[in-house]
Amino acid sequence: MASVTFHDVEKAFGTVKAVDGVNFTITEGEFVCLLGPSGCGKTTTLRLIAGLEKATGGNIQIGDLDVTHLAAKDRDIGMVFQDYALYPHMTIGENIGYPLKVRNVPTDARATRIGEVAKNLQIDKLLERRPGEISGGQQQRTSVARAVVHEPQVFLFDEPLSNLDAKLRLEARSFLKHLQREVGVTAVYVTHDQAEAMALADRIAVMNEGRIVQMAPPLEVYHRPGTTFVANFLGSPPMNLLPGKVALDGEPRFVGEAFTIPMQSHVETAVRQHLSDGAQVTVGIRPEHLDLSQDPVSGGFQGPLYALETLGPESLVTLKVGDELLTVRIFSDDAPQLADTVHAAFDPEKLHVFRENGERIPVE
Ligand SMILES: Nc1ncnc2c1ncn2[C@@H]1O[C@H](COP(=O)(O)OP(=O)(O)O)[C@@H](O)[C@H]1O
Ligand SMILES: [Mg+2]
Secondary structure, eight states, X not given: OOOEEEEEEEEEETTEEEEEEEEEEEOTTOEEEEEOOTTSSHHHHHHHHHTSSOOSEEXXXXXXXXXXTOOGGGSOEEEEOTTOOOOTTSOHHHHHHHHHHHTTOOHHHHHHHHHHHHHHTTOTTOTTSOGGGSOHHHHHHHHHHHHHTTOOSEEEEESTTTTSOHHXXXXXXXXXXXXXXXXXXXXEEEESOHHHHHHHOSEEEEEETTEEEEEEXXXXXXXXXXXXXXXXXXXXXTOEEEEEEEEOSSSOEEEOSSOEEEOOHHHHHHHXXXXXXXXXXXXXXXXXXEEXXXXXXXXXXXXXXXXXXXXSSOEEEEEEETTEEEEEEEOOSSOXXXXXXXXXXXXXXXXXXXXXXXXXXOOO
């Protein structure tokens, strides 16, 4: 296994900068997820590592080797594509063994290694079949088997679970996590699914418009999102974000169209350091950090009920706060009893504050 380093890497397609000045080091054995909306440059980043695209700026290192100008075939990489890209005319065994064949591994050694990997991935009974004769989940495992068979230095995954149905996707996710524990190889995993990134990654790199907005362990990204973009991308449902203003005359507080939140003293200290009276901010609070209350809550939220969604182990209660919607996540398998006007309280420690340009104010 090896590390992967990007120095100011850029990839332009004509006037479109798919990757726009990306820097990172992925350490040996680390599992990094690239997370972001469609078109933000995730696949291009992966293809740059694989050598399937040529950087138009910066340089790329795998281990100690500068691979910026190295052909794909000379990079020691295993890749799992979104559509699996299995060879339809080959058997499952031949598909898995293909990377060994092109590396001139002798037939016997090849068969042994194919058997090992297939057994590990529980597809050893399918080796004689062709891709058209196995299920989507089995194709996915075949594709993983083909990527790992020659023990590459780096694994690359491009949304490998997105063609599976919901149940199979969860199974495959646990399986990949297990595989990572067993094999411990350096991996870069592309997804637009925040739950998948949270579940799998040692670190998540959140991407937007060709740039990495934040790169940190999952819980760091969840607890301390660096921008409103990140805050809005992680969590299900995502963080409630409400526009407001800083008021430092008298009791320090955040004032929105339909709420007033007093500042705790450590919040006030951070706000005074970074912002001035009257500054426009966005306050954020996650649905799971809000709770319903029978009575009005000072410093809380209130408004008419907008929607109640009961999901079984939890319910989502959405209320209207001025022109904004605020979602409360309740962990109970009973539907909450709601009046026409809903009151919501929150733990002030859980409040997030962002500048007008979306950057986090460090309030903790
Ligand atoms: N081969 C290409 N030619 C032209 N534009 C491309 C090509 N590949 C990607 N792009 C553009 O680069 C941007 C990033 O694409 P991509 O890396 O596929 O994003 P993601 O995988 O995050 O959805 C998009 O605007 C896309 O249209
Ligand atoms: Mg993509």
